[in-house]
Amino acid sequence: MKSHERAYTQRDGFSIDYGREAEEEIVRLQEEITRQTNIESQFPSRWLAIKLLEGDHDIQTSLKELKGGSELLAAVEKSIAHLEKIYGDDVDVIIADHRYGWINGLVREAVKHNSPDRLTKSDKVDRIVTHRLLGIPIFLIAMWVVFKMTTDISAPYLDWVDGVISGPITNWIVSILGVLGLDGSWVESLFVDGIIAGVGGVLVFVPVMMFLYLALAILEDSGYMARAAFVMDRLMHMLGLHGKSFLPMLIGFGCTVPALYATRTLENEKDRILTGLLVPFMSCGARLPVYILFGTIFFPENASGVVFGLYLLGIITAIILGIVLNKTLFKNKEQSTFVMELPPYRLPTLRGIWFHMWERTSSFVRKAWTIIMATSIVLWILMALPVNGNGSFADTDVRNSAFATANEAIAPVLAPLGFDSWEASSALVTGFVAKEVVVSTMAQVYTVEEVEEEAEATTFFEDVGEIITSFIGATGDTIKSLPLIFGVNLFEEGEEDELTDLMLAVRSGFEESSGGHGALASMAFMVFVLIYTPCMVAIAAEKQELGAKWMWFSIIGQLALAWLMAFVVFQGGILLGLG
Amino acid sequence: MSVPLSDLKVGETGVIAKMNFKGAARQRLLAMGLVKGETILVKRVAPLGDPIDFVIKGYHLSLRKTEASEILVEPQG
Numbered sequence: 183m184k185s186h187e188r189a190y191t192q193r194d195g196f197s198i199d200y201g202r203e204a205e206e207e208i209v210r211l212q213e214e215i216t217r218q219t220n221i222e223s224q225f226p227s228r229w230l231a232i233k234l235l236e237g238d239h240d241i242q243t244s245l246k247e248l249k250g251g252s253e254l255l256a257a258v259e260k261s262i263a264h265l266e267k268i269y270g271d272d273v274d275v276i277i278a279d280h281r282y283g284w285i286n287g288l289v290r291e292a293v294k295h296n297s298p299d300r301l302t303k304s305d306k307v308d309r310i311v312t313h314r315l316l317g318i319p320i321f322l323i324a325m326w327v328v329f330k331m332t333t334d335i336s337a338p339y340l341d342w343v344d345g346v347i348s349g350p351i352t353n354w355i356v357s358i359l360g361v362l363g364l365d366g367s368w369v370e371s372l373f374v375d376g377i378i379a380g381v382g383g384v385l386v387f388v389p390v391m392m393f394l395y396l397a398l399a400i401l402e403d404s405g406y407m408a409r410a411a412f413v414m415d416r417l418m419h420m421l422g423l424h425g426k427s428f429l430p431m432l433i434g435f436g437c438t439v440p441a442l443y444a445t446r447t448l449e450n451e452k453d454r455i456l457t458g459l460l461v462p463f464m465s466c467g468a469r470l471p472v473y474i475l476f477g478t479i480f481f482p483e484n485a486s487g488v489v490f491g492l493y494l495l496g497i498i499t500a501i502i503l504g505i506v507l508n509k510t511l512f513k514n515k516e517q518s519t520f521v522m523e524l525p526p527y528r529l530p531t532l533r534g535i536w537f538h539m540w541e542r543t544s545s546f547v548r549k550a551w552t553i554i555m556a557t558s559i560v561l562w563i564l565m566a567l568p569v570n571g572n573g574s575f576a577d578t579d580v581r582n583s584a585f586a587t588a589n590e591a592i593a594p595v596l597a598p599l600g601f602d603s604w605e606a607s608s609a610l611v612t613g614f615v616a617k618e619v620v621v622s623t624m625a626q627v628y629t630v631e632e633v634e635e636e637a638e639a640t641t642f643f644e645d646v647g648e649i650i651t652s653f654i655g656a657t658g659d660t661i662k663s664l665p666l667i668f669g670v671n672l673f674e675e676g677e678e679d680e681l682t683d684l685m686l687a688v689r690s691g692f693e694e695s696s697g698g699h700g701a702l703a704s705m706a707f708m709v710f711v712l713i714y715t716p717c718m719v720a721i722a723a724e725k726q727e728l729g730a731k732w733m734w735f736s737i738i739g740q741l742a743l744a745w746l747m748a749f750v751v752f753q754g755g756i757l758l759g760l761g
Numbered sequence: 762m763s764v765p766l767s768d769l770k771v772g773e774t775g776v777i778a779k780m781n782f783k784g785a786a787r788q789r790l791l792a793m794g795l796v797k798g799e800t801i802l803v804k805r806v807a808p809l810g811d812p813i814d815f816v817i818k819g820y821h822l823s824l825r826k827t828e829a830s831e832i833l834v835e836p837q838g
Contacts, residue, residue: 239785271797275780278791282799308805308814308821317808412823416809419825425812519786519828520812523793524821 192228200232200280203268207261208232214257218250234258235265236274304526308409317413324406325432328397332390333436333467338659339389342652347382350645368566368576376562380555383616384547387439387719391543394433394440398447399538401429403530407447408522415520421501422508423460424453424518431457431500434464435493438716441466442723443546450518456507458728459736462716463500465493468617472711475621479685480692480704488705492712499713499743550722557615557718564588580626585611599710599745600696600703600752610710616717628687702755706748713744764836766801767813767829774802775834782831790832794818801834 189205192212200208211231216222221230233241235258245251265273311320352374359370401407407426415425426448434441441461448454465473473492477485564585566575571582580586589611590604601607605627613620640648689700696703715721715737724733763778777799782790794817795801802816807823814823 236788238788272780274788274791275797278794278796279798282794282796304821312805312807312814314808408823412807412812412814413809415825416807416811419811520823520825521786521789521793521828522823524814524823 197228198281198284200277203265204235204273204276204280207235207265211235211254211257211261214254218248218254221245221248221250221254224248232277235262236277237262304405307527308524311406311409312412321410321413324401324410325429328394328401328429329432329436331393331397332433332440334663335660336389336393338656338663339392340386342656343386343389344382345652346649347378347385350640350649352378353640353645354642371566371576372559372562375565376559377555379562380558381551383554383558383719384551387437387550388543388547390437390440391443391546392539394444395539395542396535398429398444399535400530402447403528403534403538405525405527408524411520411522412524419520421504422512423457423504424448424450424520427453427457430461431464434461434466436467438462438464438466438720439723442720442727443542445727452512453518455728455732456504456512458724459507459732459739460500460504462720462736462740463496463503463713465496465712466617466716468717469711472613472617472620473708475624475685475688476704476708479689480701488708492708495709496712499747546723546726549726550719553722553725554718561585561612561615580608586627595745598753599706599748600699601692601707603691603695605691606695606707610714613711614715614718616719617711620711624688625684628684628691696752699752699756702752702760705755706752709751710744710748713747714740762835763833765830766815766824766832766834767826769803769834769836771803771805774800774837776800776837777832778835779833780831781833782828786828793822795832800837 188209189202190199190209192209199205208228208231211234212227215225215227215230230241234245234254242255245255262273265276269276310316313320355373355378356365356370359365359367359373364370398407401410407429410429411425413425414428418425418427421427427445429447430441430444432441433444438461441464442458445454445458445461448457470489473489474485477488481488565580565583566578567584568574568578568582569584569587571579573579573582585608586604589607592607592611593602593604596602596607596610605624608627609620609623612623692703692707693700721733721737724736728736764775766775766777769775777795777797779797780787780790780795799817804814804816804821806813812823812825813829814821815829816822
């Protein structure tokens with residue numbers, strides 16, 4: 183049979199007619215494919231032939247690794263050259279043309295338009311939402327609402343989860359262990375200070391994640407997310423990012439963990455990874471108490487200026503790093519394209535929103551708990567192991583524990599930064615697990631007395647009642663905090679009186695370790711806290727969203743950068759004669 | 762005379778003449794119906810001047826200016 187007679191001979195079932203000339207080449211390639219049995223067994227031959235004629239990059243790469251792949255690719259090149267000579271156009275365009283020809287015919291036969299187009303309604307909304315002057319203010323308001331939802335609005339539920347875990351659940355487990363005769367033993371300590379602390383560390387994030395995913399689902403399902411990207415793309419593109427990168431960055435000021443998960447809305451891998459790497463530099467809410475503590479101790483006149491400066495430093499670091507990474511590590515990555523459909527607006531369905539919230543939140547819990555449980559148990563063991571003094575396992579002062587000894591070993595590394603005490607390095611090590619505990623660790627290591635909370639005895643049913651009423655209370659608090667969406671109050675910490683002892687201890691500790699440059703050392707410490715890994719949960723999120731390689735890149739890179747920047751602040755400050 | 766799609770002003774339409782677009786997004790654009798002979802309308806420009814929102818085949822598609830400049834069109838009255 184001559185080649186032009188073979189066209190259409192290998193089709194079975196439904197297929198689109200790509201025109202006689204193209205069909206001839208498709209059959210020719212199919213025959214070529216059939217000859218290479220190892221290739222034929224992996225791909226449907228007609229599909230593969232079409233993909234190759236279209237010049238599909240992924241298919242080409244995977245073929246190159248197969249036996250007989252390069253022969254096949256050579257045959258493809260011949261076919262493409264032949265077809266381009268006949269049609270005078272690119273083969274992929276010809277194939278797309280025929281597909282659309284078929285689709286247009288089908289639409290003409292089968293589709294009847296008799297309702298007013300939804301596009302016109304959408305268009306009216308877009309006229310306002312993407313308006314030249316109104317577009318950006320509307321975008322900023324929408325982002326502010328999302329930010330507030332993941333912070334203030336979710337806070338009462340976060341407190342509720344925290345209360346339930348550290349209250350009733352801890353009590354129940356202690357009672358059960360008591361029945362088994364294990365009260366006061368190391369097993370009890372392992373459960374309470376290790377396991378429950380770890381589980382709690384994951385579960386307190388659940389309300390935050392639920393609210394984040396609620397906000398994301400509404401933004402995505404309604405169609406606004408595409409408009410937000412459209413409005414912001416110019417600005418973000420200058421930093422080598424995508425319009426959609428703005429949202430994760432903003433959420434990062436509340437909490438890095440949901441911010442990392444919000445990078446999922448970015449389709450391009452390069453955009454997603456770069457955004458994920460920069461998100462931790464947006465100073466999260468948990469770092470604020472550290473700034474406030476040190477700001478109040480060393481810069482009482484200008485504490486809020488210091489806090490603001492740190493937030494700004496984080497943003498500037500992210501901008502510079504974004505530009506540098508784009509020009510170096512990401513230079514050869516495929517440039518991202520914007521190409522995005524602006525879908526018609528639609529009302530999100532409750533079912534769809536609930537599905538998104540549940541699917542994504544439960545995946546977070548499943549993935550995050552292992553890494554966090556492991557760290558909190560390791561930390562517990564270090565704190566429970568006595569190396570000095572006469573304490574026994576799980577009953578020793580933290581100063582005499584392996585934890586203190588280990589941190590004493592780390593301290594010299596921090597000497598050039600002005601804070602080479604085991605107290606300071608302890609705070610940074612626990613800060614690696616969660617920034618929330620930096621201040622409480624300092625309270626623990628700088629002052630000797632421990633505050634033992636004596637829980638009053640309650641029955642099981644009282645506990646359950648309390649859980650339910652406190653949940654209702656949290657819902658009430660959330661509703662009450664809804665107006666907070668349009669207000670900020672960062673400085674409502676009213677616990678300064680309690681901290682005075684701690685403040686004095688921290689001040690003398692930092693003055694001593696820095697040789698009298700306490701203010702500079704504290705500044706270096708705050709910069710270190712701003713730049714290094716936000717927390718263990720963020721690491722788990724990085725692993726899930728960016729992969730293990732980028733997780734390590736982020737951990738090591740941030741530690742190195744934190745050290746370097748703190749070094750510049752402390753040593754540079756001394757050189758310039760500041761403080 | 763074909764001109765780059767990015768040269769059209771808001772409200773103008775053109776008929777696609779040639780796709781110079783390279784890279785992975787080329788396949789995607791072809792699959793989204795940016796084929797020869799298709800009419801494309803410049804709907805609006807983003808507040809900061811880029812990207813641009815087009816209407817093609819009855820749906821909205823936005824492209825950055827640099828991307829739109831890779832598509833040649835015949836301007837229509």
